[in-house]
Amino acid sequence: xxxxxxxxxxxxxxxxxxxxxxxxxxxxxxxxxxxxxxxxxxxxxxxxxxxxxxxxxxxxxxxxxxxxxxxxxxxxxxxxxxxxxxxxxxxxxxxxxxxxxxxxxxxxxxxxxxxxxxxxxxxxxxxxxxxxxxxxxxxxxxxxxxxxxxxxxxxxxxxxxxxxxxxxxxxxxxxxxxxxxxxxxxxxxxxxxxxxxxxxxxxxxxxxxxxxxxxxxxxxxxxxxxxxxxxxxxxxxxxxxxxxxxxxxxxxxxxxxxxxxxxxxxxxxxxxxxxxxx
Amino acid sequence: xxxxxxxxxxxxxxxxxxxxxxxxxxxxxxxxxxxxxxxxxxxxxxxxxxxxxxxxxxxxxxxxxxxxxxxxxxxxxxxxxxxxxxxxxxxxxxxxxxxxxxxxxxxxxxxxxxxxxxxxxxxxxxxxxxxxxxxxxxxxxxxxxxxxxxxxxxxxxxxxxxxxxxxxxxxxxxxxxxxxxxxxxxxxxxxxxxxxxxxxxxxxxxxx
Numbered sequence: 001x002x003x004x005x006x007x008x009x010x011x012x013x014x015x016x017x018x019x020x021x022x023x024x025x026x027x028x029x030x031x032x033x034x035x036x037x038x039x040x041x042x043x044x045x046x047x048x049x050x051x052x053x054x055x056x057x058x059x060x061x062x063x064x065x066x067x068x069x070x071x072x073x074x075x076x077x078x079x080x081x082x083x084x085x086x087x088x089x090x091x092x093x094x095x096x097x098x099x100x101x102x103x104x105x106x107x108x109x110x111x112x113x114x115x116x117x118x119x120x121x122x123x124x125x126x127x128x129x130x131x132x133x134x135x136x137x138x139x140x141x142x143x144x145x146x147x148x149x150x151x152x153x154x155x156x157x158x159x160x161x162x163x164x165x166x167x168x169x170x171x172x173x174x175x176x177x178x179x180x181x182x183x184x185x186x187x188x189x190x191x192x193x194x195x196x197x198x199x200x201x202x203x204x205x206x207x208x209x210x211x212x213x214x215x216x217x218x219x220x221x222x223x224x225x226x227x228x229x230x231x232x233x234x235x236x237x238x239x240x241x242x243x244x245x246x247x248x249x250x251x252x253x254x255x256x257x258x259x260x261x262x263x264x265x266x267x268x269x270x271x272x273x274x275x276x277x278x
Numbered sequence: 279x280x281x282x283x284x285x286x287x288x289x290x291x292x293x294x295x296x297x298x299x300x301x302x303x304x305x306x307x308x309x310x311x312x313x314x315x316x317x318x319x320x321x322x323x324x325x326x327x328x329x330x331x332x333x334x335x336x337x338x339x340x341x342x343x344x345x346x347x348x349x350x351x352x353x354x355x356x357x358x359x360x361x362x363x364x365x366x367x368x369x370x371x372x373x374x375x376x377x378x379x380x381x382x383x384x385x386x387x388x389x390x391x392x393x394x395x396x397x398x399x400x401x402x403x404x405x406x407x408x409x410x411x412x413x414x415x416x417x418x419x420x421x422x423x424x425x426x427x428x429x430x431x432x433x434x435x436x437x438x439x440x441x442x443x444x445x446x447x448x449x450x451x452x453x454x455x456x457x458x459x460x461x462x463x464x465x466x467x468x469x470x471x472x473x474x475x476x477x478x479x480x481x482x483x484x485x486x
Contacts, residue, residue, distance in 0.1 A: 006442075013442045016424040020435070030364075031357030039456060046456075053454050054436045057444070060454055067453045068323040069316060069360045076318035078332055084310055087336055091343050092303055 017054075024055040033059070033066045058257040162192040166249070168201075168263035181246070181266045188271045189239050196233040196251060201262045204253025209233065214246045225251075242269050290352040297347055306343055313356075314339070317363050324367055334370060338363045419480040426476045430469060433457070437465040 028036075028049060035041050036049045053060055166182045186192045196209075207227055211220040219242070225233050233251060249265040287308070296305045317338050321331040341362050349358050427435055433455065440446040440454060452459045 010442050012420060012423050013427075013439060015420060016427045017439050017443060019424050020427050021439070029354070029357060030361045031351075031354035034357045034360065037453075037456070050436065050455065054439055060444070060446075060450075064450060064453055065320075065364055066360060069320040069363060070356075071319075073315075073319045073323075076315050076322070076331070077328055078314075078318060078335075080311065080314055083314065083332065083336070084307060087310065087339055087343075088303060088307075090336070090340055091306065 021051060021054055024052045024059075027056060027059050028052065030062065030066070033063050034070055037063065037066050037070050056257070162186050162190060164192065164194050164267075165197060166194050166265045166267055167197045168251075169266050181268050183268050183270060185270045185272045191237060191239045191241075193234060193236045194249070194265075194267065196235065196249060196263075196265050198227060198231045198233055198251065198263070201231065201251070202253060204255050204260065204262065206254055207233065207262075208252040208254075208259065209235065210250045210252070212248045212250070214248070219247075244270050289355060293346070293349065293352040293355055297349065297352075302343075306339075309342075309355075310339055313359060317359070320360075320363050321367060326367070326370075330370075334363075334366050338366045341366065419477075422477055422480050423473075426473055430472065434465040434469050437462055438469040441466055 032041075032049060036046065039046070041049065053063060164182060164184050184192065184194070205227070206223065207225045208223045209221065209225045210218055212218050225235075227233055235249075246266065246268045249267065250261050251263045251265070252259045253262045254260070289309075289312070292305050292308050295301060296309070314335060317335045318331050321334045322328070326334060338359070342359055345362070349355060430438070436455060437451055440451045446454065448459050448462050451462045455462070
C-alpha cells in the first residue's frame, strides 16, 4: 500500500465531504454571524449555519472577522472623550462665537495687504503660466519616454531589462498573426519583463497568475499580482529563469468566492546568442 | 470606560431616534460609547498600529453616522456596524497595497504537477487500460472513507474536514465551530483513531 500524503487524504476527504455535507446555499448576512458567534440562535438555525460554514470559505472568513469584532477584550488605549470630541467636530457644524473687535481689525489688515500683493502676484503669474505650459509639454514628453521604456520595478530599475508586450490568445493583435504565440527572444543570461496586456479584461481584483510549461507543469504562481493604471500586469523574470520552450500564462480574477480565468497568454521563449549581461 | 455614558434605553429605540435625526449627537454618543472599544479592538486585532486604529475607528463611526438612515433593521445594527468596520479596514489595506510597486518578481517554485481538482476528476483522467486496478482500489477507498465519515459524530467530522481539507488552525476551527481548542484537539484525536481503525487496510498512514 502506498504511503498516503496529506494531499491525497485531503482530496479523499474533500470528495467524501461533498457526499455527506449539503451544498452551502445562500450566504447569511453579518448579523446572522454575530448571532452565531454569540450563540444566540436556535439549535436548528445554529446547525444550519455551521453546516454552511464548513462548505463556504467566504463565510468562514467573515466569521473569523466577526470573532475579532465581537470578542471581549481590554479597553482601548484611547481617551474616549477626546475621540468623541474629534468625531463630534466632524458630524456637527461647529457653533461659532462672534469674533472680538481686534479680530475684525486684523482681518481688515489682512484683506488690504492681500489686495496689494494680488496685483504683484498677477504679474508674476503671467510669467509663471508661460513657463508652466512649457513644463507641461516637457512632462508629456517625459511620460511618453517612460512609457516606451517601462520597467517592471520602479524602485529598482534595470537598464538592461528587455520588455515584451504579450496579448491574450484570441485578440486581434500582432501576436494573432503569429498564431497567438508571442516570441520572447533573449540571451540566456538576460533578465526580461513581460507586459501582459489587460486593457480589455474585466476588473475583478485580486488577480492571480499561473505560469505553466506546455506539459502543464506549474513553474510559478501568485495570488496577488497588481494591475497597473493601464490595466496591464508586469512580470519581471530573473536571468536564467526559464529554459527554451513554450509556456502559458493564465490570469485569474476573483468573482465573489470564485476564481475565474480572465485570459491566457502564450509565449515561446528562445535564446539568442547576445552579449552576456554584467 | 472613562467618561462613558451608559444608557439603559434599548438600542433599537436609540437608533430609531437617530434615523429620524432626533437628538442626533446625544444619541450617537450613546452608540459611540457602547461600540467604540469593540471597533477599536477589531482594528487592533487586525494588526493595525494604535494611532491608525484611532483614525480607522473615527472613519467607521463617521460612515455609520452618515449611513444610519439607510439601515433597514435596527436590530441588525451591530452586524451593520461590523460591515462598515470591515470595509474601512479593507479600504485601508487596498490603499496601502496601492503604494506598493506595480510589478511582481517571478521566482520559480519547486516542481509541481497539475493538481486534480477532485478525487472524481483524478479517477476519470486515468486511463482504464493502464490503471484499472488502481481505479478500483481508489473507488473502494473512497467508499470506505465516505462510509466512515457518515458514521462519525457531526461535530467531529466537521473538525476533521476543516483541518484536513481547509488546513484551518486549531484556533480557527474552535472559532468556526464555537467550541474550545481542547475540544477540537480531542475531536481530531478521536477522528484519527477511528479512521485508522476502520481504514487501515486501505490507507497506509493517516496524517491528520
